[in-house]
Amino acid sequence: MGPGDDRLLERAQRRESAALAELVDRYAPRVHGLIYRLTRARDVAEELTQETFLRVVRTIEEYVDDGRFEAWLFRIAANLARDHARKSSRRGAMASLEAGRGHDGAVREPPDGRGVEPARILAEEEQAERLNACLGAMPEADREILLLRHFSELSFQEIADLLEIPLGTALARAHRALKRLRAAFAVETQP
Amino acid sequence: MNHTLDATEAALRRELAEIGPLLDLPASSDLTEWVKGAALREATLIRRRKLRERLVRPWIGVAAALLLLAVWKAPLSPAPLAPAAPSDPDAYLEGWQAAADLSGERVTMLFDDARPSGGVESSETTAPEDTLDGFEKSLDFFEQAFSSDTAG
Numbered sequence: 001m002g003p004g005d006d007r008l009l010e011r012a013q014r015r016e017s018a019a020l021a022e023l024v025d026r027y028a029p030r031v032h033g034l035i036y037r038l039t040r041a042r043d044v045a046e047e048l049t050q051e052t053f054l055r056v057v058r059t060i061e062e063y064v065d066d067g068r069f070e071a072w073l074f075r076i077a078a079n080l081a082r083d084h085a086r087k088s089s090r091r092g093a094m095a096s097l098e099a100g101r102g103h104d105g106a107v108r109e110p111p112d113g114r115g116v117e118p119a120r121i122l123a124e125e126e127q128a129e130r131l132n133a134c135l136g137a138m139p140e141a142d143r144e145i146l147l148l149r150h151f152s153e154l155s156f157q158e159i160a161d162l163l164e165i166p167l168g169t170a171l172a173r174a175h176r177a178l179k180r181l182r183a184a185f186a187v188e189t190q191p
Numbered sequence: 192m193n194h195t196l197d198a199t200e201a202a203l204r205r206e207l208a209e210i211g212p213l214l215d216l217p218a219s220s221d222l223t224e225w226v227k228g229a230a231l232r233e234a235t236l237i238r239r240r241k242l243r244e245r246l247v248r249p250w251i252g253v254a255a256a257l258l259l260l261a262v263w264k265a266p267l268s269p270a271p272l273a274p275a276a277p278s279d280p281d282a283y284l285e286g287w288q289a290a291a292d293l294s295g296e297r298v299t300m301l302f303d304d305a306r307p308s309g310g311v312e313s314s315e316t317t318a319p320e321d322t323l324d325g326f327e328k329s330l331d332f333f334e335q336a337f338s339s340d341t342a343g
Contacts, residue, residue, distance in 0.1 A: 015234040017231050050225065054230060057230050057234050146207070149207060150211045156200050171196060171199045
């Protein structure tokens with residue numbers, strides 16, 4: 001957060017509507033991106049994004065402003081996604097079955113729903129599927145670090161602290177995850 | 192060792208900056224509005240609950256004090272006014288009625304004595320919920336006025 005954001009957090013801690021709305025505007029897309037890529041299920045990602053912000057509203061008084069609001073926020077989101085993955089694996093649920101439905105329960109249109117460039121949309125869908133397959137094939141711990149780094153913009157040290165692992169381990173996992181991602185797309189994009 | 196970690200981290204940052212955009216999702220304003228609505232509703236509920244707690248908390252103390260006072264005063268009551276040996280049932284009933292009236296007056300006096308003077312006036316026709324809402328609105332108004340003063 002920027003230097004002028006202390007006041008925003010103070011106001012959010014008093015649960016002022018405007019301040020909370022600004023936090024949602026600022027962080028909801030990235031929180032959703034992280035959870036969606038972690039769970040690979042659209043409706044789950046939407047529910048958990050909402051739950052993340054509900055928890056922020058409920059517990060923001062407990063947040064001690066040490067300039068690491070993003071770490072605090074993304075820790076909540078990552079923990080929710082992790083809990084969901086744990087429950088899903090216990091239930092044996094398949095995340096892919098849940099994909100394609102929105103928060104209102106309705107089946108979603110393809111990305112953006114524009115439908116004017118079928119070739120491009122098809123390419124985007126193929127790429128999204130390939131990405132999902134690649135992320136799904138990664139060990140959860142590797143995937144988590146890669147996604148946290150991308151969406152939360154925390155430093156690797158902050159991510160290592162958040163996950164309570166040594167920095168070297170975090171870097172090694174990120175390296176493995178990136179290598180897989182690059183390999184998956186390099187192979188597929190070859191003529 | 193630190194140098195190696197720094198170099199690895201820098202390389203990873205560069206690599207992620209190149210390939211990371213693959214992970215991005217198109218922003219959905221519907222989703223943001225949906226989340227915002229839920230968050231603001233939750234905030235309103237929490238604010239209301241806290242306000243109720245703030246309003247009710249002092250009165251719990253008063254009620255407890257009144258109860259203690261009533262218990263403490265009870266043994267100091269004079270002897271019963273009813274005849275000791277009722278020969279006539281009507282006289283016995285009248286005596287009991289008088290005792291009940293006196294007791295009622297004493298309880299009223301106790302409440303009057305214990306009630307803080309200059310407190311919030313309450314109307315019998317106003318539901319407690321309405322009173323709370325009105326009070327909350329006035330606080331919201333004050334908060335808004337205060338925010339605009341400090342912002343300007």
